[in-house]
Amino acid sequence: MLRFTVRSRDGQGDLDVTADLGEREPLWDGVFATPADARRFAGPLPxxxxxxxxxxxxxxxxxxxxxxxxxxIPRHHVAFLDRFDGAVLANAFHVSDVDYGWHRGELR
Known part of the structure; x- marks a missing residue:
């Protein structure tokens, strides 16, 4: 199990998520048709x-x-999602040992 908790001054940025790393069944609330569809959104934009x-x-x-x-995800509260009627946590992924960074920005 892995738990993340964030508390913000106004409560709008609060996050409390518990992930079961042993459970590899993705969340399916009708948002994505397949695991491959969901995985396309598992990460930062390029x-x-x-x-x-x-x-x-x-x-x-x-x-x-x-x-x-x-x-x-056996339990979660994501305050940001509360702002949107009908919003749900659609899926969750775990990544580790990632070499990640940014190239120098270019002015265009």
Missing amino acids: YTFSPDEEGIVVVKAFRSSWRPEPVG
Whole structure:
């Protein structure tokens, strides 16, 4: 079992998630049709952007050994999701030993 707890001053960023690393059955609440569909969203996007006075800064990420494994979530509370009517925790993955970082940003 792996538990993450975050408390924010206003409560809107609170998070309390317990993951069962021994349970490899993904969550299925009708959000994704297959594990492969869900896995496409298990990770950061390859680029991030930031506005700048002269344009936009584009930063590309790199990662290796990226093998997300679905995990069971026996209990969770994600305050951010409470803001959206009908929002659910659609899936959860565990990754470890990831070489992850960012390349230098480029102004465009």
